[in-house]
Amino acid sequence: MPGFRLVDVEVGDGITIRAATAGEGPPLLLLHGHPQTHVTWRKVAPALAERFTVVCPDLRGYGDSSKPKGDDRHETYSKRAMAADQVALMRALGHERFRMVGHDRGGRVGHRLALDHRQALEKLVVIDIAPTATMYARTDKDFASRYFWWFFLIQPPPLPERMILGDVEFFLREHVERQNKVLGATEDAAFQEYLRCYRSPEGVHAVCEDYRAAATIDLEHDAADSDARIEAPLLALWGARGVVGRTYDVVETWVEKARDVRGLALDCGHSPQEETPDETLKALLNFL
Template structure:
């Protein structure tokens, strides 16, 4: 049985309320919600939480019922234990959380937007639960298997954490735990190419969560899963395609935009694709929020 427990107004996103949603699998997700209309579910990436959408959520809530979960392992959501298979943080299990959240909110289908890790969860969600998605927007990613297969010095240097975080426990956990603020600051500053895009008060909330040793471990397990069991799941489903209309948005100043032809990397993964680069780094919704919002709304208006 699912259960929704209100936790008051969001201190950072005007018009949104916070709730703890206990899913049928026993995992509780922290979820911010606001607005009325067609449901729009948005998943953040690493190392953020749902506050990554703060600059655009109030405007979207004027037209949509906006749903902003913290992924399992992140923010104020549960951080379940894992094991040597990393299955608990596989994108298949994380996507199941979102499917159960959709059911817990008594919804049938949602429009989906995902950034970074959230978009990778969205990819699996689109393959495993296609009936629950009316459309998809993936922000600044190429497919995981493609990025690993095309690894070169430039990618390994720019995305070093893809190879650092997957090292066996407790090496990355211990090193990050020694100075989480340093790691978080360097990570965000390296990824975002727009100075000041992450306000200090928001960085401090990201850091509040990142100082939790359970979150550090969950993050490592997320990446370990991506390098192992997620690749196995993707290989087994290599014949499947995303059926929902897919919009790809990415930062032209970021690693993904500079190293890959983003639309082409998805060509054999989805049936209906469009995409655009934006003048920023890894987080368009934080760096060029108005431009991102206009691109997103144009797409949603065309497919919903």
């Protein structure tokens, strides 16, 4: 991303987080989802950097951040651990309080961060997700068919890892192209960067562990906090043509989890920041 510098920050427990940062003004954390890296923000981050100090990390297990081996309870890739990474990163860069935008997995990290680190978060945007526990609780045949990786990636190792590594590019391309509804939104240069970071055995294992954690330890943490509510103002954005937008009343799902919620559908699929960047940028600036 032009104008951004790359930094590698040790955040504890042997984890190093790679991040791109630029700009001046209030700090703004942008967290990507699966199967992307921080590069997913390339179409909106430069404009945001005109108003904010923008920090775009690679989540633990993704991009050029550390990819530790998973453990039996999948706590290594719990959203609690991943949220703690991001708070430590922002503090290391001098930001005690910040606004945050999370797409897909990054939004799930943001949900946990909002509960575990309330004082750090000023505003939260979640992009194209309903809460994890809600989505599992309401799973039916239609959802399971369209979001099959939620159930494939959580299978015990090394089954999904071995199958994906048999043809990583095919799996990754199928995943991206099924979810995008705007043709060409992920241009080849971006796809090749995602592929570079995805294709290592450690990277594929990390992805599977991220999803295994979502189906186990993250649900335990959610159950323990079932009465807790996000205090920071929350904006939910989603693609009107995607699975989440067609399956859920997205705002209603977040009203169950947060005190101050608003929402907006965009004319795209799963990745508004890549598919409809101008509309996404406008919505982000209006809220942030």
